Amino acid sequence: MTQRQPTGPAVIELVGVRKQFGEVTAVNGLNLRVEAGEVVAFLGPNGAGKSTTIDLLLGLARPDSGTVRVCGRPPADAVRHGLVAAVLQSGGLLRDFTVAETVRYVASVYPTARPVDQVMEVAGLTPIAGRRVGKCSGGEQQRLRFALALLPEPQLLVLDEPTAGMDVEARQDFWTAVRRDAERGRAVLFATHYLDEADAHADRIVVVREGVVVADGPAAKIKNLATGRRIRVLWPEAELAAVRALPGVDSAEAYGDSVLLHTRDSDRIARHLLNHTLARDLEITATLESAFMALTGRDSARPPEPDPEERG
């Protein structure tokens, strides 16, 4: 992993941050720097420390050690000055208000706010301005939360799994809205479990595991780092247990006559499958999912085994 060199005031600066809950170390010496205008995906398995890190950024929790700065200030101070806003998964909306009333009401709370019509347009809410919030779908309510977060014109927008539970179309509408706003140069950090979302919508992907950053870079670089690949073969009556036991195989599943496996060492596994088993019609693809599995899996620290067929 390469660390970015400081180039000026960062929107997010986390240095050696630790947070413990009793016996559990949720964040374990995490370093992260995000500059203005970057759209960063925060990826990691369950319990990796993503939500805890977001709580630290929003001033909702304090680190046990290390420093957390948002736009050069302590997080609570940055929140008070409208420099950071968040779209969280639930709560915070009044069901009997209409969409437009909600945006106007929240705008009136800020000393200066971006024009209501503008944020409604950006968030794709204009066509449903008169709809009661209680009648809005989950995706529409999430776009409303997004509109509210834009009102103070924050320098940092934090989204904690913003499209959880949405169908494909609603996810698409949500990201279209985020993209519409992206040119304004604010930094966006979003936590997601949808790997395709990170790949499609982030400039940079930060992978966390057990409270530390294990990979950081553009999606293409993350894929290369992990050298994760998906191999699909036609193989009726596959010997799955034997395949799973091969060094470098992260997972292997049968789907009808096909077998799908994730590996960090696709050349070696492909050669083995074609030379020593009845598998045929082999396809290899690089996916973010396989990269992610390789980086966050139990044995990810182990480098790929040397290929015996390549030894002299």
Ligand SMILES: Nc1ncnc2c1ncn2[C@@H]1O[C@H](COP(=O)(O)OP(=O)(O)OP(=O)(O)O)[C@@H](O)[C@H]1O
């Ligand atoms: N308030 C708390 N009290 C006790 N343990 C906590 C608390 N908050 C988080 N943890 C623990 O800290 C670890 C990190 O949790 P966190 O919610 O930050 O992970 P996450 O990456 O957001 O996971 P997920 O993707 O499941 O939301 C987990 O083991 C979790 O159980």
